[in-house]
Amino acid sequence: MTTSAPPRVARLRARLLTALAGDPTGMAPYVRALADGDDAGYFVENGPAWTVHAGMGTLVAGIRALLLQALHPGALAGVHDWSRYRDDPIGRLTGTVRWVITLTYGxxxxxxxETARVGRFHQRVQGEYVAGDGSARTYTAEQTDLVRWVHLAFTDAFLRSHEAYGGSIPGGPDAYVADWATAGRLMRVPDPPLTEAALRAEIDGFLDRGELRRDERVDEVVRFLKKPPFTGMMGVAYRVLFAAAVATFPPRIRRMLGLRRSWLPVKTATRLILRATERALGSGPRAQDMARLRLRRLQG
Incomplete structure (x- = not known):
């Protein structure tokens, strides 16, 4: 005899799966479609990208990536001018998650x-911003330095969050950076970094050249990400995950964002939250399981 989850847990699970996969069951049409297709995809089964993106540390990484991306005034201008994150934060999140899942497991x-879908939207994104040196510049979402910064911020966020709150990575950190460089190339990033050291050097280069800055728009994003419109258990869990994301930044980045490490025992609290979240999500099929159905079919 099986018992269903308590209503409170069921509601939380539905909200989490809606945020993560765009569907309260976790099986949005694009997730189900991962069982289709005629090849293995760009990323090897159980390889670095598969492992990192299947880990619960991705909940921390999403917050961290948005915070780091916000420090580039060009990238932030695109978000400020074109994104609906203030009105529909869940919708904004599910769009990004769809891209990550489809590239990783499709x-x-x-x-x-999926890359073409994102590219069609990016063709419309353009405007003006004040650069780190105070000069006025125009931007497009396809601009090389902006696309590069977003790739660096994403890679660093998922790598650091998995190292802090996940498990081991097949081949180690360098293997993940090299693996996810494939996504960078698909998004037309020229020569993305292939090692952890190269990734760090490029991020430091953006800082040293003065291309990053904190202004009122950064403060607005930080305030929103610090306390988005989540209530109840989800709101409490999110505050811990936000503190976890902040804790993974080096002091130089935290100072630029105007943030401090929490006084909470962040690592312990985060692991408890991630464990509870994993239990709430249950053991049903997920994106990687749909991908494995495709792989087993192709293997005959």
Whole structure:
């Protein structure tokens, strides 16, 4: 005899799965479609990208990536001018999650189609911003330095968050950076970094050249990310995850964002939250399971 989850837990699970996969069951149409396709995709089964993106540390990484991206005034201008994150934070999140999941676990055809979908939106994103040196500049979402910064911020966020709150990575940190460089190339990032040291050097280069800055727009994003419109258990859990993201930044980045490490025992609290979240999500099929169905079919 099986028993259903208590209503409170069921509601929390539905909200989490809606945020993570765009569907309260976790099986949005694009997730189910991962079982289709005619090849293994760009990323090897159980390899670095598969492992990192399946880990619960991704909940921390998403917050961290948005905070780090905000420090580039060009990248932030695109978000400020074109994103609906203030009105629909869940919708903004699910769009990004769809891209990550499809590239990581989909066939090459599915990954290419998803990249094209994002690219079509980016073609419309353009405007003006004040650069780190105070000069006025124009931007487009396809601009090389902006696309590069977003790739660096994403890679660093998922790597650091998995190292702090996840498990081991097949081949180690360098293997993940090199693996996810494939996503950078798909998004037309020229020569993305292939090692952890190269990744750190590039981020430090943006800082040293004065290309990053804190202004009122950064403060607005930080305030929103610090306390988005989540209530109840989800709101409490999110505050811990935000503190966890902040704790993974080096002091130089925290100072630029105007943030301090929490007085909470962040690592312990985060692991408890992630463990509870994993239990709430249950053991049902997920994106990687749909991908494995495709792989087993292709293997005959």
């Amino acid at each position: 066939s090459t055809t599915q990954a290419d189609a």
